[in-house]
Amino acid sequence: MSDERTTGDGISRRDFTTRIGAAAAGLAVGGDLLGGALHAAPSVGRGILGANDRVVVASIGIRGQGNGVKRGFARLANVEVKTLCDIDANLAPERVNDRTLTEIPTYKPGFVQDLNRVMDDKDIDAVIIATPNHWHALATIKALQAGKHVYVEKPSSHTVWEGRKMVEAAARYNKVVQVGTMNRSRPAVRDAIKFVQEGGIGKVYMARGLCFKRRASIGRYPDGPMNAGETYKLNAESGGTEPVYDAQYLSKVDYDLWLGPAAKRPFNRNRFHYNWHWHWDYGNGDSGNQGPHQFDIARWGLNKQEHPRRIQSSGGYFAGEASQETPDTLTSLFEYADGTILEFGTRGGFTNDEGGPRIGNLFYGSKGWVWIDGESGAKWQSYFGPKNEKGPGADGTAEPRGTVAPAVQYAHYQNFVDAVRAGDPKLLTCDVLEGHYTSSLPHLGNIAYRVGRALTFDGKKEAFEDDKKADELLTREYRKGFEIPKSFT
Amino acid sequence: MDRRDFLMSTAVLTAGAAVRGFASPSDTVRIAVVGCGGRGSSHVNAWSSMPNVEVVALCDVDESHIAAKLKMLETKGKPKPATYVDFRKLLEDRSIDAVSLATPNHWHTLQTIWACQAGKDVYVEKPCSHNVFESQQIVAAARKYDRIVQQGSQSRSSPALQEAVKRMVDGELGEVYMARGLCYKWRDTIGHTPVSAVPAGVDYDLWTGPAPKREFTKNRFHYNWHWMWDTGNGDLGNQGIHEVDIARWGLGVTHPTKVSAIGGKFMFDDDQETPNTMTASFEFDVKGVRKMMTFEVRHWISPHEAGINGEKPGNTIGNQFYGSKGYLVIDNYNKYYSFMGKDQLPGPGATAKDEHWANFIGAVRSRKRADLTAEIEEGALSCNLMHLANISYRVGRTLHWDAKTMTCVGDADANKMLTRAYRAPFVVPKNV
Numbered sequence: 001m002s003d004e005r006t007t008g009d010g011i012s013r014r015d016f017t018t019r020i021g022a023a024a025a026g027l028a029v030g031g032d033l034l035g036g037a038l039h040a041a042p043s044v045g046r047g048i049l050g051a052n053d054r055v056v057v058a059s060i061g062i063r064g065q066g067n068g069v070k071r072g073f074a075r076l077a078n079v080e081v082k083t084l085c086d087i088d089a090n091l092a093p094e095r096v097n098d099r100t101l102t103e104i105p106t107y108k109p110g111f112v113q114d115l116n117r118v119m120d121d122k123d124i125d126a127v128i129i130a131t132p133n134h135w136h137a138l139a140t141i142k143a144l145q146a147g148k149h150v151y152v153e154k155p156s157s158h159t160v161w162e163g164r165k166m167v168e169a170a171a172r173y174n175k176v177v178q179v180g181t182m183n184r185s186r187p188a189v190r191d192a193i194k195f196v197q198e199g200g201i202g203k204v205y206m207a208r209g210l211c212f213k214r215r216a217s218i219g220r221y222p223d224g225p226m227n228a229g230e231t232y233k234l235n236a237e238s239g240g241t242e243p244v245y246d247a248q249y250l251s252k253v254d255y256d257l258w259l260g261p262a263a264k265r266p267f268n269r270n271r272f273h274y275n276w277h278w279h280w281d282y283g284n285g286d287s288g289n290q291g292p293h294q295f296d297i298a299r300w301g302l303n304k305q306e307h308p309r310r311i312q313s314s315g316g317y318f319a320g321e322a323s324q325e326t327p328d329t330l331t332s333l334f335e336y337a338d339g340t341i342l343e344f345g346t347r348g349g350f351t352n353d354e355g356g357p358r359i360g361n362l363f364y365g366s367k368g369w370v371w372i373d374g375e376s377g378a379k380w381q382s383y384f385g386p387k388n389e390k391g392p393g394a395d396g397t398a399e400p401r402g403t404v405a406p407a408v409q410y411a412h413y414q415n416f417v418d419a420v421r422a423g424d425p426k427l428l429t430c431d432v433l434e435g436h437y438t439s440s441l442p443h444l445g446n447i448a449y450r451v452g453r454a455l456t457f458d459g460k461k462e463a464f465e466d467d468k469k470a471d472e473l474l475t476r477e478y479r480k481g482f483e484i485p486k487s488f489t
Numbered sequence: 490m491d492r493r494d495f496l497m498s499t500a501v502l503t504a505g506a507a508v509r510g511f512a513s514p515s516d517t518v519r520i521a522v523v524g525c526g527g528r529g530s531s532h533v534n535a536w537s538s539m540p541n542v543e544v545v546a547l548c549d550v551d552e553s554h555i556a557a558k559l560k561m562l563e564t565k566g567k568p569k570p571a572t573y574v575d576f577r578k579l580l581e582d583r584s585i586d587a588v589s590l591a592t593p594n595h596w597h598t599l600q601t602i603w604a605c606q607a608g609k610d611v612y613v614e615k616p617c618s619h620n621v622f623e624s625q626q627i628v629a630a631a632r633k634y635d636r637i638v639q640q641g642s643q644s645r646s647s648p649a650l651q652e653a654v655k656r657m658v659d660g661e662l663g664e665v666y667m668a669r670g671l672c673y674k675w676r677d678t679i680g681h682t683p684v685s686a687v688p689a690g691v692d693y694d695l696w697t698g699p700a701p702k703r704e705f706t707k708n709r710f711h712y713n714w715h716w717m718w719d720t721g722n723g724d725l726g727n728q729g730i731h732e733v734d735i736a737r738w739g740l741g742v743t744h745p746t747k748v749s750a751i752g753g754k755f756m757f758d759d760d761q762e763t764p765n766t767m768t769a770s771f772e773f774d775v776k777g778v779r780k781m782m783t784f785e786v787r788h789w790i791s792p793h794e795a796g797i798n799g800e801k802p803g804n805t806i807g808n809q810f811y812g813s814k815g816y817l818v819i820d821n822y823n824k825y826y827s828f829m830g831k832d833q834l835p836g837p838g839a840t841a842k843d844e845h846w847a848n849f850i851g852a853v854r855s856r857k858r859a860d861l862t863a864e865i866e867e868g869a870l871s872c873n874l875m876h877l878a879n880i881s882y883r884v885g886r887t888l889h890w891d892a893k894t895m896t897c898v899g900d901a902d903a904n905k906m907l908t909r910a911y912r913a914p915f916v917v918p919k920n921v
Binding site: 201310312313335339349350365385454 | 664749751752753772790803809811812815816828831881
């Protein structure tokens with residue numbers, strides 16, 4: 001069992017739990033004791049948590065994004081990151097002994113390589129899923145079946161179909177599932193959206209999402225481990241190099257588990273850490289990487305709790321010879337049933353801005369327009385009339401600086417933890433259904449790009465009209481042993 | 490005079506070698522301005538300001554337009570031109586060298602073809618065609634009658650834009666893979682106008698020309714015809730066609746492989762038929778390399794992009810070109826600037842006013858269509874992009890364009906919209 005694995009400082013997990021439990025004045029223990037008695041089937045994890053109960057989490061996927069998210073959770077009051085999990089055990093020592101968390105007394109995580117061991121651990125209330133996209137749905141559903149709450153990175157799913165399965169599973173197992181589109185919990189963005197939704201710029205007929213993020217060529221490499229002395233950069237403009245993924249390194253990587261639902265293929269450095277984003281088996285391109293944040297804000301501002309009716313995409317890959325399969329330049333257009341338009345622009349090349357942020361949103365209304373900066377999540381601005389006069393907005397100075405309470409700095413994580421304690425998904429700022437609607441947008445845009453034609457989507461059935469080829473791309477082939485259940489009984 | 494007589498008379502004219510030769514720059518080019526409304530004023534003013542060019546005739550279906558232009562020429566101390574209501578009559582004047590067309594869009598091609606048949610050179614406002622079929626016929630007529638035919642896309646004659654395109658052709662921007670065109674132009678509601686009497690002094694039947702005859706309303710007439718499919722092509726085919734043309738020019742592409750558009754008419758309940766907001770995407774295949782174009786039409790409040798129009802609020806009219814080494818911006822008609830590399834350091838730029846009118850007159854004298862900067866075939870190709878975008882918007886589908894057959898693959902609805910039902914005798918001939 002994973003708990004026996006030693007942490008970086010040499011104490012075993014079991015010892016540590018005991019020590020932390022004592023230090024925490026029995027709060028976690030109380031939760032444990034009550035849980036078994038109060039909790040109704042079919043959940044199998046800990047029971048309903050009290051307002052003061054420690055929430056015990058595990059982080060699945062801890063390299064880049066996962067590393068940051070786990071740091072945020074570790075700093076929240078009365079939250080314990082008990083376990084770190086990654087198929088790449090090479091990451092363990094540094095992540096377990098995270099130097100930025102030395103002042104957090106409860107941060108003494110164990111490490112496991114197989115996420116199924118996390119699911120087995122009854123102490124764990126919730127999991128943070130920051131794996132590659134193709135694992136999001138399966139890991140979420142496994143966690144829900146194991147009675148755990150889930151914080152899952154965006155896009156919540158790798159396909160539309162599995163996004164729906166996540167919604168069904170969350171309802172079936174009655175757990176809290178938050179999607180990591182954290183602008184939902186950022187005060188400035190919330191203010192901006194409230195302003196837009198309440199008619200601040202008049203009737204809004206169009207929104208635009210921008211993902212103008214420089215992406216240089218990732219090149220192309222042969223399958224197999226790297227040779228000694230070889231270096232590898234994530235892309236042509238990367239400042240630094242990645243670790244040498246040689247045979248010794250890969251001996252501590254469970255690549256088969258990394259592949260999970262995707263087809264079995266040999267190891268390739270470009271189909272591994274980070275650059276998986278640019279291969280359809282695992283990622284969804286930049287529209288489905290940075291993009292979901294801005295898709296989410298666009299849909300949120302338009303107040304659309306539905307799928308678009310029509311979808312068109314045009315784009316291509318222009319950054320030079322590479323193994324990349326996803327477009328680096330993509331314009332996707334979405335029309336909702338009432339005619340409202342959502343435009344999305346993804347550009348990896350050199351480009352201008354559009355009067356506001358390069359990563360952000362624009363809303364167009366009958367009285368004015370608004371931009372929202374998606375990078376800081378702290379700035380927005382409205383403009384009015386023919387003279388483009390400045391209206392309400394935020395310049396970021398109202399945001400807390402320096403040492404701030406983690407609950408403010410990590411509002412989205414705190415919101416999740418609050419909902420977990422209350423056992424109430426309705427408290428979430430971005431629950432699994434919101435995440436599904438949002439994540440479906442880049443998926444639909446990518447499908448229109450891949451089939452090369454305008455699509456008409458039946459949002460109720462979540463199927464295209466008269467387009468079998470496009471329908472096929474609403475789901476994937478799951479590798480044996482990594483299937484997602486078709487229903488939850 | 491019926492149509493048969495007209496064709497016969499033009500046949501006689503061309504057979505009689507009506508074409509004058511322009512031996513020297515001092516020979517006067519005798520030009521007629523047809524359509525004397527807003528844009529026609531610019532034509533009259535431009536031609537009458539040039540040395541050795543004389544506006545010898547004015548033609549308009551609205552007498553009041555003619556009166557205003559006569560006044561303009563009189564004020565400038567120019568000789569009084571002949572005046573016509575019916576363009577066909579004007580063509581009988583063998584002393585006219587060229588016609589300058591600033592009529593509504595639905596008349597452009599037919600008038601150009603008639604003028605070519607009558608042995609005259611043509612300066613025709615953009616868009617030179619009202620549909621794809623006309624784009625083909627206008628070029629065919631120019632070729633058959635060997636005329637000098639220029640489309641009024643004046644940026645083609647801007648030395649600054651010519652320099653910008655040359656830099657791109659020379660590879661200074663690296664591989665240019667995408668162009669963007671912007672037409673963000675304030676367009677307030679046109680409201681509803683009831684059916685009313687045709688104003689005195691207006692030949693509405695002649696104005697209607699090839700379009701179906703409908704009852705007169707003010708919104709169907711001067712200027713607002715742009716927003717009715719019978720006569721106009723929306724703002725994409727009004728302001729936008731300039732930027733479509735520049736985008737196609739800079740990208741170095743001709744026919745698209747795919748065209749998609751999405752949009753709508755937002756905010757207003759009025760007589761307008763064309764969308765006021767539209768985004769169109771075009772894909773091209775240049776010897777196996779994909780090139781893309783996106784075009785946006787917005788009618789209301791929108792931010793500027795890429796520094797176009799500077800800090801000045803209002804319209805945003807321009808283009809961007811995206812290359813592997815940087816991006817280049819066209820600001821309105823006569824200005825470009827660029828930003829290079831990861832740090833977006835300022836690159837080359839220039840501003841220089843076009844000499845489009847002079848370019849036409851120069852080609853009329855030289856008899857070399859290669860001297861034209863916006864020879865009609867270029868104009869027609871650009872117009873087709875605009876027409877296809879409008880069709881894609883109207884049918885709600887991606888069009889797969891086959892340049893060989895000049896049809897949309899497997900799309901009967903779209904193909905129907907490549908031409909129109911012509912009202913006799915105002916028929917663009919299948920055989921020019």
